[in-house]
Amino acid sequence: MxxxxxxxxxxxxxxxxxxxxxxxxxxxxxxxxxxxxxxxxxxxxxxxxxxxxxxxxxxxxxxxxxxxxxxxxxxxxxxxxxxxxxxxxxxxxxxxxxxxxxxxxxxxxxxxxxxxxxxxxxxxxxxxxxxxxxxxxxxxxxxxxxxxxxxxxxxxxxxxxxxxxxxxxxxxxxxxxDIVGVELGGALKNVIALGAGISDGLGFGDNAKAALMTRGLAEISRLGVALGAQPETFAGLTGVGDLIVTCTSMHSRNRRCGILMGEGKDPEDAVREIGMVVEGMTTAEAAWELASTAQVEMPITEAIYRITRGTLKAQEAMEMLMGREKKHEQA
Ligand SMILES: NC(=O)c1ccc[n+]([C@@H]2O[C@H](COP(=O)([O-])OP(=O)(O)OC[C@H]3O[C@@H](n4cnc5c(N)ncnc54)[C@H](O)[C@@H]3O)[C@@H](O)[C@H]2O)c1
CATH class of the missing domain: 3.40.50.720 (NAD(P)-binding Rossmann-like Domain)
Structure with a gap:
């Protein structure tokens, strides 16, 4: 022992x-x-x-x-x-x-x-x-x-x-x-969980949440690979596995905080109401800055970061994401 x-x-x-x-x-x-x-x-x-x-x-x-x-x-x-x-x-x-x-x-x-x-x-x-x-x-x-x-x-x-x-x-x-992939998957899914919560708080349905999770994972993988992670890791427990559990459960503080923001609460008030550490809020900033440095496109992370900063409204973020230029799914 x-x-x-x-x-x-x-x-x-x-x-x-x-x-x-x-x-x-x-x-x-x-x-x-x-x-x-x-x-x-x-x-x-x-x-x-x-x-x-x-x-x-x-x-x-x-x-x-x-x-x-x-x-x-x-x-x-x-x-x-x-x-x-x-x-x-x-x-x-x-x-x-x-x-x-x-x-x-x-x-x-x-x-x-x-x-x-x-x-x-x-x-x-x-x-x-x-x-x-x-x-x-x-x-x-x-x-x-x-x-x-x-x-x-x-x-x-x-x-x-x-x-x-x-x-x-x-x-x-x-x-x-693959410690790089495991650490990035675990950190960045908290940002997407905020987004899943925001989507729920806005009253959107399962389709929107599935889209956020899937396209969110695509951008997490993109950044991860640029920073040295193995792409397969994001299809595993610490990637998609953790993303599913965090984006769909009321145990997740990040998702609950997102719901409050989607319902119209100020980011600071939402965090205060959760009463515990909401790691996605700080990770959103770090992820956005890492993505900018690595020149990796992360539109969902950027939108969530701007919502947490109070510079973008949740409804506007949805319009911005849905109105992006058309593209190939694997591009
Ligand atoms: N809660 C979960 O289900 C879960 C699951 C997987 C990973 N995590 C991760 O584990 C970490 C901790 O999460 P949690 O949910 O246990 O947080 P928590 O808020 O429940 O507890 C954190 C504890 O750490 C203590 N602490 C803070 N600074 C400390 C220090 N310098 N030395 C010793 N103790 C200190 C706090 O006093 C508090 O008791 C987070 O990064 C979280 O993402 C949590």
């Missing part, structure tokens, strides 16, 4: 802690929000982010990064994307030389436009770094509903070790070496 230290006791960190603890691994979980940790400890449940899932007895609350990571074989980061750099900096002195590092956040760093493995590569050996992604709502994983994900690493042996660590008869894990 392994020792896992988890940094970030939100819904996803807690759901993954539950998977590991259920297999008999020893899990220590830390969060910067001490009040949240105290409530978790008192209730032995993550009442703030994952209510209804009791904490397994193999899960211990840690009161510092140091305590969480002492002798850990595996370090798992589950803080939101924009907090990964600071979480990593705080954890770095306590990560042992042979520990594997897993990151489950989905996004691109604002300002630098770096993928999370690129941030990690500034101070860690990339061969020890694994990204975990795929169609996986914490609410369902916490209840042991069947789920599949993929783990990606430049070093296949590291991905396989994480596959073995997590794999159960309810949580199936695939491996891949």
């Amino acid at each position: 392994k020792k896992a230290g988890i940094i970030g006791a939100g819904s996803w960190g807690t759901a993954l802690a539950t998977v590991l603890a259920g297999k008999g691994h020893q899990v220590r979980i830390f969060d910067v929000d001490e009040g949240h940790l105290r409530r978790m400890e008192a209730a032995r449940e993550n009442t703030d982010y994952l209510p209804g899932v009791p904490l397994n007895e193999n899960i211990q609350i840690a009161w510092s990064s140091e305590e969480a990571l002492k002798d850990a074989d595996v370090v798992l980061f589950s803080a939101p994307t924009q907090h990964f750099r600071s979480a990593l900096q705080a954890a770095l002195p306590y990560i042992s030389d042979d520990a594997l590092i897993v990151n489950v956040a989905k996004g691109i760093e604002q300002g630098t436009h770096l993928r999370l493995s690129q941030i990690a590569a500034e101070c860690l050996d990339v061969d020890r770094y694994v990204a975990l992604s795929g169609p996986s709502h914490a609410e369902e994983v916490g209840r042991a509903l069947p789920t599949t994900v993929a783990v990606a690493s430049a070093n296949l042996a590291s991905a396989e070790a994480i596959q073995d660590l997590f794999m159960t008869d309810r949580f199936r894990v695939y491996t891949t070496e």
Whole structure:
């Protein structure tokens, strides 16, 4: 049995802690929000982010990064994307030389436009770094509903070790070496999910949503390939799989935020009403800037970015997208 230290006791960190603890691994979980940790400890449940899932007895609350990571074989980061750099900096002195590092956040760093493995590569050996992604709502994983994900690493042996660590008869894990494709698919689908929500909020139907998802995936793949990803990855769990789950479910904060914007709420008010991190909002900006630099056409992402900025109305975005010049589907 392994020792896992988890940094970030939100819904996803807690759901993954539950998977590991259920297999008999020893899990220590830390969060910067001490009040949240105290409530978790008192209730032995993550009442703030994952209510209804009791904490397994193999899960211990840690009161510092140091305590969480002492002798850990595996370090798992589950803080939101924009907090990964600071979480990593705080954890770095306590990560042992042979520990594997897993990151489950989905996004691109604002300002630098770096993928999370690129941030990690500034101070860690990339061969020890694994990204975990795929169609996986914490609410369902916490209840042991069947789920599949993929783990990606430049070093296949590291991905396989994480596959073995997590794999159960309810949580199936695939491996891949295409970390660029996995990270971009996971980040960029949140932007399209905002769009799917906006479409629902405007009162459009299934046809419009299917169009956004399909043409959205086409532009995600276009950018991904330009940035070095393998095209097949976008047809897999971390591409179309995650896009489907995010664009069709009310578990998705991005989609729910989009619905509010489609109904006419200001972007800031919509985010405030969701009350949690809506990663698609920051990713929209990063995606649009990455696309501009790489000179890749991403009209849906651009429209969603402009809606989040308040410079384009949702209805106008639809008219703009439907009124584009005719083209070949594969062009
Ligand atoms: N919720 C899901 O179903 C799900 C599924 C797959 C991936 N993800 C990804 O996982 C990441 C986390 O999502 P979540 O839903 O668990 O978020 P959340 O909002 O439920 O929780 C995030 C937690 O991270 C903590 N945190 C913030 N900065 C920290 C730091 N520096 N050190 C330690 N803890 C810190 C916060 O206090 C909070 O408790 C996101 O990138 C998200 O896209 C979430």
